[in-house]
Amino acid sequence: MSTSSDPPYGGQEGGRGPAPAALAARDPRVPAERLVTDLAPPPRFRGARFDTYVPDPAQPSQRLAVKALEEFAAGLGGADSPGARRTIWPRRARRRPLPEPRGVYLDGGFGVGKTHLLASLWHAAPAPAAAKAFTTFGELTALVGALGFQPAVRALSGHRLLCVDEFELDDPGDTVLVSSLLDRLVTEGVALAATSNTLPGRLGEGRFAAADFLREIQGLAAHFRTLRVDGEDYRHRGLPRAPRPPEAAEVARAAHALPGASLDDFPTLLAHLARVHPSRYGALCDGVSTVCLTGVRPVPDQTAALRLVTLADRLYDREIPVYASGVPLDELFGAQMLNGGYRKKYFRAVSRLTALAREAAARAEGPGGRAP
Numbered sequence: 001m002s003t004s005s006d007p008p009y010g011g012q013e014g015g016r017g018p019a020p021a022a023l024a025a026r027d028p029r030v031p032a033e034r035l036v037t038d039l040a041p042p043p044r045f046r047g048a049r050f051d052t053y054v055p056d057p058a059q060p061s062q063r064l065a066v067k068a069l070e071e072f073a074a075g076l077g078g079a080d081s082p083g084a085r086r087t088i089w090p091r092r093a094r095r096r097p098l099p100e101p102r103g104v105y106l107d108g109g110f111g112v113g114k115t116h117l118l119a120s121l122w123h124a125a126p127a128p129a130a131a132k133a134f135t136t137f138g139e140l141t142a143l144v145g146a147l148g149f150q151p152a153v154r155a156l157s158g159h160r161l162l163c164v165d166e167f168e169l170d171d172p173g174d175t176v177l178v179s180s181l182l183d184r185l186v187t188e189g190v191a192l193a194a195t196s197n198t199l200p201g202r203l204g205e206g207r208f209a210a211a212d213f214l215r216e217i218q219g220l221a222a223h224f225r226t227l228r229v230d231g232e233d234y235r236h237r238g239l240p241r242a243p244r245p246p247e248a249a250e251v252a253r254a255a256h257a258l259p260g261a262s263l264d265d266f267p268t269l270l271a272h273l274a275r276v277h278p279s280r281y282g283a284l285c286d287g288v289s290t291v292c293l294t295g296v297r298p299v300p301d302q303t304a305a306l307r308l309v310t311l312a313d314r315l316y317d318r319e320i321p322v323y324a325s326g327v328p329l330d331e332l333f334g335a336q337m338l339n340g341g342y343r344k345k346y347f348r349a350v351s352r353l354t355a356l357a358r359e360a361a362a363r364a365e366g367p368g369g370r371a372p
Helices: 032-037 060-074 114-124 137-147 149-157 172-187 210-222 248-257 266-273 278-284 302-317 343-365
Strands: 103-107 132-136 161-165 191-196 224-228 261-265 290-296 322-326
Touching: 032 137, 060 103, 060 114, 060 191, 060 224, 103 114, 114 132, 114 161, 114 191, 132 137, 137 149, 137 161, 137 172, 137 278, 149 172, 172 191, 172 210, 210 224, 248 261, 248 290, 248 322, 261 266, 266 290, 266 302, 278 302, 290 343, 302 343, 322 343
Parallel strands: 103 191, 103 224, 132 161, 161 191, 261 290, 290 322
Antiparallel strands: none
């Protein structure tokens, strides 16, 4: 994806190398057609396969989920013909009524490998890449916003499989939009798969008057068979909490020493995120190898916190470490946020940012990472 105002990488600071980019100086523009062509697993999960997922022996639901998804993938059929793209079942079953529901929904806590399993399903589905789509819930709603509802239906209805990661309902608009979209796609024979931290029938609880949209929520739930994935956050198994933050001067030195690193003041970056649509947060990080932040402090309000959650997801998907001074990254969200309706989002963000902070610490202290 291209950006329209990427800052130059020229300039020197004390002879330590090129001045790092600033995310807050970027204003990315993403062509609408790229939103469709880029519907594939992100870099972190391009190599995900069922045989690379290691189930926890203490959590039998993980092994059962793998088996169920392998069977689901096999049922998608493999013939690459226009007719085959309109059904999700093998040719021998087409004359019988299609089984319901036609989707699988992975429900479980953060860090149990749901995204790995969803990406594995995408790779295992016997269809060309152009006939299957992988996206996050936020990116899906952004796609519909960019294309319009009917064009989005046309763009997705030719797919054999639609995988939606981090399925969430944050407001009434998303609820009605996604309910209508999935209804249309299922009618066209598109198979569905999703991951979430919330059971389908309880989506939206604590975030808006979900009871007023019970019909839409129940309609969404009816499209899926739920597979529970139990377990602890694999990113933190046997590991400490977020690493101790470095000093601001050390972050600045690392930003100048690491090729492709960015460097931003945290409050300035938060303010910039308010001016960039969340659908463009991935493009905001194009070409960045490490995100370096100074002055990290607890997020001041829920609106800014939700933007930061989206950025954290895009950084994690793209395997971009985060090297930050200030408060530890597991102290970004206050107690009120962690106990509110969006708590699962915040816990996921903390989990992912903590993992990225460990990666950044290792990179900064590695060969050439720590500036003299």
